[in-house]
Amino acid sequence: MSYDTELLLRLYRQMAKIRIFEEKAQELFLAGELPGFVHLYVGEEAIAVGICENLCQNDFITSTHRGHGHCIAKGADAYRMMAELYGKRDGYCKGKGGSMHIADFSIGMLGANGVVGGGYNLAVGAALAGKILQQDHIAVCFFGDGASNRGTFHEAMNMAAAWNLPVLFVCENNQYASTTPYRMTTAVQDIAVRAQGYGMPARIVDGNDVLEVYDTARDLVEWIRAGNGPMLLECKTYRVKGHYVGDPELYRPKAEVDHQFASNDPLKRFAQAVISREWLTERQLTNIMAETAELIDQAVSMARKADYPAACELFTDLYAEREVQDHA
Amino acid sequence: MRDISFSEATLEAMSEEMERDSRVFVMGEDIARQGGIFGQFRGLPQKFGFDRVIDTPISETAIVGAGVGAALAGVRPVVDMHFADFITVAMDEVVNQMAKIQYMFGGQCSMPLVLRAPDGIIRSAAAQHSQSLEAWFMHIPGLKVVVPSNPADAKGLLKAAIRCNDPVLYFEHKALFATKGPVPDGDVVVPIGQAKIVCPGSDVTIVSYSLMMNKVLQAVEKLADLGIMAEAIDLRTISPIDKAAIFTSVAKTKRLIIVHEAIKVGGVGAEIAAMVAEEMLDYLDAPIVRLGAPFVPVPFSPALEKLVKIETVDIVKAVQQICR
Numbered sequence: 001m002s003y004d005t006e007l008l009l010r011l012y013r014q015m016a017k018i019r020i021f022e023e024k025a026q027e028l029f030l031a032g033e034l035p036g037f038v039h040l041y042v043g044e045e046a047i048a049v050g051i052c053e054n055l056c057q058n059d060f061i062t063s064t065h066r067g068h069g070h071c072i073a074k075g076a077d078a079y080r081m082m083a084e085l086y087g088k089r090d091g092y093c094k095g096k097g098g099s100m101h102i103a104d105f106s107i108g109m110l111g112a113n114g115v116v117g118g119g120y121n122l123a124v125g126a127a128l129a130g131k132i133l134q135q136d137h138i139a140v141c142f143f144g145d146g147a148s149n150r151g152t153f154h155e156a157m158n159m160a161a162a163w164n165l166p167v168l169f170v171c172e173n174n175q176y177a178s179t180t181p182y183r184m185t186t187a188v189q190d191i192a193v194r195a196q197g198y199g200m201p202a203r204i205v206d207g208n209d210v211l212e213v214y215d216t217a218r219d220l221v222e223w224i225r226a227g228n229g230p231m232l233l234e235c236k237t238y239r240v241k242g243h244y245v246g247d248p249e250l251y252r253p254k255a256e257v258d259h260q261f262a263s264n265d266p267l268k269r270f271a272q273a274v275i276s277r278e279w280l281t282e283r284q285l286t287n288i289m290a291e292t293a294e295l296i297d298q299a300v301s302m303a304r305k306a307d308y309p310a311a312c313e314l315f316t317d318l319y320a321e322r323e324v325q326d327h328a
Numbered sequence: 329m330r331d332i333s334f335s336e337a338t339l340e341a342m343s344e345e346m347e348r349d350s351r352v353f354v355m356g357e358d359i360a361r362q363g364g365i366f367g368q369f370r371g372l373p374q375k376f377g378f379d380r381v382i383d384t385p386i387s388e389t390a391i392v393g394a395g396v397g398a399a400l401a402g403v404r405p406v407v408d409m410h411f412a413d414f415i416t417v418a419m420d421e422v423v424n425q426m427a428k429i430q431y432m433f434g435g436q437c438s439m440p441l442v443l444r445a446p447d448g449i450i451r452s453a454a455a456q457h458s459q460s461l462e463a464w465f466m467h468i469p470g471l472k473v474v475v476p477s478n479p480a481d482a483k484g485l486l487k488a489a490i491r492c493n494d495p496v497l498y499f500e501h502k503a504l505f506a507t508k509g510p511v512p513d514g515d516v517v518v519p520i521g522q523a524k525i526v527c528p529g530s531d532v533t534i535v536s537y538s539l540m541m542n543k544v545l546q547a548v549e550k551l552a553d554l555g556i557m558a559e560a561i562d563l564r565t566i567s568p569i570d571k572a573a574i575f576t577s578v579a580k581t582k583r584l585i586i587v588h589e590a591i592k593v594g595g596v597g598a599e600i601a602a603m604v605a606e607e608m609l610d611y612l613d614a615p616i617v618r619l620g621a622p623f624v625p626v627p628f629s630p631a632l633e634k635l636v637k638i639e640t641v642d643i644v645k646a647v648q649q650i651c652r
Contacts, residue, residue, distance in 0.1 A: 060401060093434035103433045110400050111433055115424050121390045122425070125397020125405075131379060132353050132403045139397075152420075155390035162385060317435030318470055320493035 003211070008280055009288065011053060011210050015045040015267050016292045018069045021078060022241075024296050025068070025085060025099075029245045033304075034085050036098045041069035043208070043240030046266035047172050048073035050213025051140060051233075054221045060108040060126040060139040062119030064172075065100045067112025070142050076104045079299040088306040095309045096317065108137070117150030119143060120169070124156045127165040127230075138166040138224050146177025148191045157198040157232070164229040168220055169195075171232065172207060174239035179251045195232040207235030208266040211273070238264060329512050335368045335505040337479035338444075341486035342369070342406065344515065346376050349404060352490055355382035355391060356408025356444075364408065366446060366505040392418035392443065396426045399441045399495075406490060412447035412499060413459050426495045427470035438493035439470075442486070448501040448539055448589055452633055455625035460538075460590035465497050466567045466599065472496045472520055473567040477541035479509040481564055484518030492520060501539040501589075523570035525577065529559035532583040532647050535574055535600060537563040540587045540638060547643035554644075556651050566596050571603060578604055582613040583650050587643055592620030614650035619643060 022040045029038045041048070044066075052061070052073035063070040071081055076092070084091025085099050092102050103111035110126060113119045123141035130137050147153065148171060160167045171191045175182045188194065195202035205216045213235060220231050238260040242249045249257075274280040332340070346352045353376075354369065360383040363370035373381040384391045388409065395405040409415050415422060422443070430439050449458045465473045472494050476482040482500065489496035526541070527548055536544045541562050548558045559577050563570065578584050584604055586597035597618035604616060621636045 062397070091434070093432060093436070096434050097432040101432045103436055105400075105433070105436045110397070111429070113425075115420055118393075118420065118425060121393020121421065122397035122400060124390065125394035125399070126401040127397075128394055129398040129401035129403040132351065132398070133401075137401075139401075152389055152393065155385070155387035156393070159385055159387060159390045159394060318431045319472075320430060320435075320438040320440075 003279065005279070007053070008274055009284065011049055011214065012267070012270060012280070012285060013288050013292065014049040014053070014073055015210065015270065016288055017078065017296070018045045018048065018072045019267055020292050020296045021068060021072060021081070024300060026241070026245050028300065035087055038085070038099050038245045039066040039243065040241040040245060041066050043261060043265065044172055044174060044237050045069055046210035046213050046270070047170065047207045047235045047237060048142070050210045051168070051170055051217045053214055054217045055140065056137070057107055058135070058137045060110050060123065060137060062110045062123040062126070062139070062141045063112040064119060064142055064144060064147065065112060065114055065116065066144070067100070067102060071102050071104065071109055071112070074104070074109045075107045076102070076109060078296055079302050082299040082303040083306050086303045086306065087308065088303060089309045089313070090303070090306045094313065094317070117143065117147040117152040120152045120156035123167050124160050124165060127160065127167045128163065130166065136225065138168065138221065140168045140170060142170050142172060144177065145171060145173040145175065145182050145186065145191055146180070148194065149177070149185060157195065157200060157230070160230040161198040161200045164227070166224045166227070167230040168217070168224055169230065169232045171234040172237055173234055174237045176239045176243065178243045179247070181251065190234060192232055192234040200230055200232055202232040202234065204234045204236065207237035208264045208269060210266055210270050329510045331508045332479055332511050333506055333508050334479045334482050334500070335366055337483035337511050338368050338486050338500065339370065339372070340511070341483045341490070342372060343375060345487055345490040346372070346380065351403045352406065353380040353382065353403060354406040354408065355384050355395070357384055357386055357410045359383060359408050365410065366502065368505065369408070388414050388417035389421060392421035393425065395441050396421055396429070396439070399439050400429070400437055404440045404490060406442045406444060409443055409445045411457050412445035412461060413456050415443065415445055415461065422465070423468055427468045430494070431470055439495045440493045441495045442489045442498055443496070444498045444500060446502045447499045448503055449626055449633065449637060450502040452628050452630055454628040458626035460499070460588070462497070462499050462566055463590060463595045463599070466596060470495065471567060472565065473499070474520060474565045475499045475537040476564060477504070477538050477562050479507070480511045480516070481518050481562070483511055484516050485520065485564065487515070487517045488520050491517070496520065499538065503539050518564065521565045521568045521570060523564055523573040524562045525573065526560045526562050529557035529581065531557045531581055532585060532651055533559050533561060533574070533577040533581045534585045534587060534643070534647070535561045535563060536587040537566065538589065540589050543638060543640045543643060544587055546640040547647065550640065550644050551647055554648070556647060558647060569600070574600060574604065575608060578608055579611050582611055584612070585617045585619065585643070585646055585650070587619045587638060589638060590620055591623055592618050593623050595620050617646050617650055619646055
């Protein structure tokens, strides 16, 4: 199979953007510059990018607490994301949401979610809205293996299947639910088998191979767009970083992490594949890395200088409409 | 103006709003083919089709969550909770998602979602089908909470809720569905956040809402016979609460009683009493009185159930005590 050069460049550029954004966020958090919590997507870039490259602007996605990668892959602006991490007014949520609540409604990114398993039903609802509005968008719901043990997973899968809604459920099986290993909380080997209980087809892919994710997602998205109902795609991956930045990671050996990252880094694997097949040159990839690093550096320096929201903005956006008078 | 039931009034509101705006749809358990347990959706699917009047699986979490997602994607869902008690099954969706989304996303979206929640005590429905949980939602910034007491307000507030770009919890008392009352013709919308002085008086202010308003009005008549002129205020909305209406009335009457069917501890009455105590203590000629249910789940046995309900006589007695 051969690929369009532009596509290959874009896949790498998007993965690089996520990688560098995340490493920068880690550095800034550890330096004490960023408030709150930061959950990193390093090592899982191939999933968000492989999926979102198959979506249109008016397709919806819902995300998780580990949402930066999904935002970038769907086309969010790095500066506005960084400003949000700082709690600045220029941020996507005007500094009111932070890392776990970044959303960009202009590109159909319906928000990261601080509640594990909080996004499933939002995706189902977004898909349902298409029926009412007679629009043909689809909704993609990203979630982790840990979230698949929430009741919301089962209710959403059932409802989407019963109503034949255009939803792609994407499980990012990164082997850890917060700090607890997959095998200790989940009896089944693959989350994908659960789809069967809801009359839904499912596929499993190597989530660290962006081309495999991309190719599979293209078929699934096409199938869903054609009106065939929801599907589940399980992407096997590994959470390279801790649950959050600063996690002491007492629950797993460092050797396991190092081994996984050395042998299975999606950016490295992609680079090796495209260079050995002579689809792209090493120079092209190096240039992308350099350009992206510069872009993220700019975003950081702008975000540093940006203003915090003013005290008078505390109550804005709580309601769309002020009723007769303010609340007591 | 004609006399119709509370249930028919909400049906009219739904039908008119669905006619007016094709983005409005309704979903819930047993609402389409069965017409709702209280008949409040009867005939709607025949008019608007089963794509806009949707029977759902018994999955409260998914019903509310999908309502939130649908609202984010540009439609205007009305979600029926079957019984208000079952909102607790979807608490994350209500408290962490629908209430917070506009604020935590910096106003990028609105949340035009109505949750209809039949609440209150009816004939031995017992502990899990009788609760009045409205005060919980008054505690959550981002939600609006309405509590109609009669068919006219039921219609007007439901229309306002459907047109509102904020999430609205619409508590409808189960014992009110069959009650009849005058409902104005035409497109009458009752503004959210506006209380109503149902009858003016000078000796005591009685604040109430929902089913208890009927008992309050009966008490007002009895009190008039005893020479006590009570001012009755129907809150109609508890979030945002119409503080001005309460304060103006208390400034005039100097006495305050709050009556609700919900448990007294941590209730709407507690909030109002605190507000008045904080800002109007100097006006008061008597202690503030709260009438609400005792701190116990609603029991099944009719003999016990009647002990947790507020009756007209309780209101009359309480007023007499502070008006001596």
